[in-house]
Amino acid sequence: MARAFSQGATARRFMRLPKRISGAEALTGHIKLLAQPAYHRLITTEPFLRKLIPALCIVFIVCMATFRGLELTYDYDQIAQKAEDDLTLIATALTVQMDSYEGTLPEVGYHTALQNALAESLPPRATSQGRQIMLTDQSGKIVATAPIRPEVEGLNLTSLLGASQPMTFFGKRAGVLTLHEGQDDAALATVHHLKGRLGMVAVVQPEHAVFAGWRAEVSANVTIFVGTASVLLVLIYAFFAQATRAQQADAIYAATRARIDTALTRGRCGLFDWDLSRGRIFWSASLYEMLGLEPRNDIMGFADITKLTHPDDIDLYQLALDLMETGESTVDQQFRMRHADGSWIWLRARAEVQIDEGTSEPHLIGICIDVTEQKELAEQSRTADLRLRDAIETISEAFVLWDTENRLVMCNSNYRALHNLPDHVAQSGTPYATVMAAARQRIVQTSEPTQSDEIELADTYEAELEDGRWLQVSERRTKDGGFVSVGTDITPLKRHEEQLLNSERQLMATVADLRQSRQKLETQAQQLVELAEKYAEEKTRAEDANQAKSEFLANISHELRTPLNAIIGFSEIMTQQMFGTLGSDKYEEYCKDIHSSGTYLLNVINDILDMSKIEAGRLELAVENVQIDHLVEEATRIISATAAEKSITVSSENVPAIGIDADRRAVKQILLNLLANAVKFTPDNGQVWVTGEQVKDSAVLKIKDNGIGISKKDIDRLAKPFVQVENQFTKTHKGSGLGLAIARSLCELHGGKMELKSEVGEGTEVTIYLPIKTATPKRAEAA
Incomplete structure (x- = not known):
């Protein structure tokens, strides 16, 4: 046997040598x-x-x-x-x-x-x-x-x-x-x-x-x-x-x-490919795992495989010689191989010799199946027959086995007691008809048609005996053509089943009521979902319309300012008679009217543009440190000319000389809008006051007049864009209705607020709160 372990050197003398490897x-x-x-x-x-x-x-x-x-x-x-x-x-x-x-x-x-x-x-x-x-x-x-x-x-x-x-x-x-x-x-x-x-x-x-x-x-x-x-x-x-x-x-x-x-x-099996001419063997990963070895991709030698096989079971060297000398092409053998833990496992090798077309070299290709358990079962089957009879006798069910000719093979004591069989009938070889004729407990009702003498059942059914007991009988055909029958006493289960049927009827009625209630809830839920979807659609539509309105006003205001600038410019040229006299004083008067109307319309459009910028989120504040008293002084000086036309006195009192972080143009516009409104709605010979104070971290300015005043129901809506107390049929004062809205929006952009108090016939008081320090410049958010 020592010759078989020398890497197949001796074996190659009896087998074809591999071809010489060419230069190509x-x-x-x-x-x-x-x-x-x-x-x-x-x-x-x-x-x-x-x-x-x-x-x-x-x-x-x-x-x-x-x-x-x-x-x-x-x-x-x-x-x-x-x-x-x-x-x-x-x-x-x-x-x-x-x-x-x-x-x-x-x-x-x-x-x-x-x-x-x-x-x-x-x-x-x-x-x-x-x-x-x-x-x-x-x-x-x-x-x-x-x-x-x-x-x-x-x-x-x-x-x-x-x-x-x-x-x-x-x-x-x-x-x-x-x-x-x-x-x-x-x-x-x-x-x-x-x-x-x-x-x-x-x-x-x-x-x-x-x-x-x-x-x-x-x-x-x-x-x-x-x-x-x-x-x-x-x-x-x-x-x-x-x-x-x-x-x-x-x-x-x-x-x-x-x-x-x-x-x-x-499946506890593996593939192998044995190159008979070179003595090299390829194993699949599963074959390594069966032997407890680490899988690898290289080729194993003939001697390595021989060391793992049991010498009493197989001689690989002799097997190779026999295959080459006899011309046999198939192998089916069982042998033991050593596991990595030192134990022996039984393998069954089934293979066939294949010849490569290109090299004409023989390969033994096949599979190895782990049959260790089968070997162990074969040893255990000897004692299984002895234990089977004891097991059948000890089970609580009635057990009976019939052969292919419907003759009794064996039955346990429960089967004999169930049918009250005499001892001479419960003997092996008794025909099925004889056993059923001697049974003293007959079957009076089954869930299947009554069987004849030829037993062909391969199913499970229930049977009622004469004494009222119920059996569940399972009958199956055996591989040799006979059949085995097992009967279980299910009398308590049948009685419990009747109780469950009654409970099921009551449960079905309850389920029907619940199903109706659920259908009603589903209908209500569907209605709520539809209402929510409609609300979301309408809300989105309203927001889109408001955004579109703001963008349209911003765009159209730019479009209107271009021709208005031309009208104002040309009317100013004609008023100043830069290219010669107009020829008539009436023309000069008309030019002044055109200039003043264009200027008024431009101011209205500027208000619309500012409001549109605020609503569209395009207005940014240029924050700097400004003196609040200087801004109040400039605003009162500018508005004094308009107030003088109506003999209205505009005065400022107790305005603190403090600096605030704000946009100069925006704060000035707030003051001018509020003062212009006060002058507009104050009768001739009236009076407008501007007062101020510092409250904590805010500068507080109050613009008060003794004008016509505002009713309480109109105060809440007055600071909204394009809202005026008078309508287009009854209004007596000109304006776009944006002055208060712009003032409030600019105050809020600075982090402040505006409050409005008024009574009809008593005048109006507007209070604005501006923070002295602004953390970061704010930007108008789109409405």
Whole structure:
């Protein structure tokens, strides 16, 4: 046997030697050694690369879209600039030409000659791309057009360009401006002044004609980009699908291998592959675990395996010789192998010899099953038969066993007592019919049809005996064709079952009542949920509407201030007669009225804008240290001019000379709004007082008047935005109704508050509290 332990050296003399390893195979092995680390690194970074490639494609799409968008934006600006330059050049050329023609125009047929002169003076392609050229006389009336448009001749140029456009006033200095900006009929226009009897030349070009080519280019670029992006997205999807399928295949392979290993481990079996020509053996991890060894991935030698086998059970060397000499291809043997703890376990090896197609080398491949328990059971089965009869006799149930011909094999004493069988009948070999005929306790009722002499039952049923007892009989067929029957006395259970049935009926009635109550509760809960959802929707809708109102007021106020500034500026120019006299005192009076009305309207819009900024959360405070007495003095001085018109006395008393951290403009606006309200609602020859004091960490200012006062029911709502005591039909005082609301909001932004006290006919007192120190500048939060 010593020869078998020498790494299979002797065995190889009787077996085929392995083929010589060629140079190509050796080179392949070296390549694998070099490439394997790089391959493992690739496997490690594969999840990162799988995520990086789609991200790079998306970044490429975004960069391409950004670049093309910037390029189109640059083209848009270039086209707009070129259109403005063309309009300026055309207007300049026409100005020079028409000034030279002006002295040669006859009195008779003046308009026809002027139209011909305009046609001759047009530069090449001057009227292309929708351009419209108009000539006016000194009064601004259109007298000639190109292309000819009889419907506009005779109209004033301001009716087409707009009365507020500075082009008709400043002419060439106004440059090129946009008409109706943001609308469908938006257009570029420029106006140049002419000499003599002619007034102005205007060149107008619609924006849609200017940017028609650019829009076509945008459409083409969008189409190309969408197509390119779609192709890339399809490629990304295909990549993801392929990567997902590969990942799923890897997961399936890993899961399959894990399942096989788990099945082998739980089944107490293992795989082996014995290379008969080299004497090397591969074991699966489960086989190592069965022997209590540490699993490893290397190949075990022939001598290592031989050391673990029991010498009395198997000789591996002789087994290999027999397989090679006899040509037998299958093996099925049982033998013992040593466990890591020193004990012996029984294994059953079942294998088959396989020949590799490429190398023609024999391999014995198979499984080893742990049959130690089976061996132990075989030893224990000898005593099991002896113990079985004792066990059957001691059980509390009635037990009987019949053979394939329905003859009695054995029964216990409980079965004999149950049926009152005589001793000569309860003998092995008695037919079933004879036993049932001798039974003195017959079955009067069963849950199954009455059996015949041929017993075919393989089920459980209940049977009632003559004395009123109940049995639960379990009958099963045995493997040899007989059957075994076990009877259990269930009389107490049957009686308890009847009691349970009565209790169940009562419980079902209670459950029905509870089900009805639950349905009612579910209906009420559903109604509450619907009400809550409706309340949430209405609340969200109201908040959105309030936010939209605030943003709309902020935007529209900016839009209104632009034309109002023009109205105020032009009316001030006309009032001061900067370009000459107006010709009539009435005009000067009208200009003053326009100026004052515009200024009033601008103040109203400023109030609306301030309130909108506060509600929209856009107002920020510029906090600095300001002297409260100086602010009160400035505010009273400013309002004194308005108060003097109504002979109202405005005075300040006991205002402390203290500094507070606040926004100077905001505090001044609070004082001016409150003083303006006091003057507005105080009759002639009235009086307004401003007093102050320091209360703890706050500066307290009181503005009091002896005006008309406010009723108690109107005080709570008066400081809300756009709220006035009088309505639009009965109001006698002008204003937007925002003065108190703005004052209160600005006080709260500083961390202070405003209180209002008033009585009808007794006057009004407004108290504001401003903290002396402000921790951090506050910002208005959106309402």
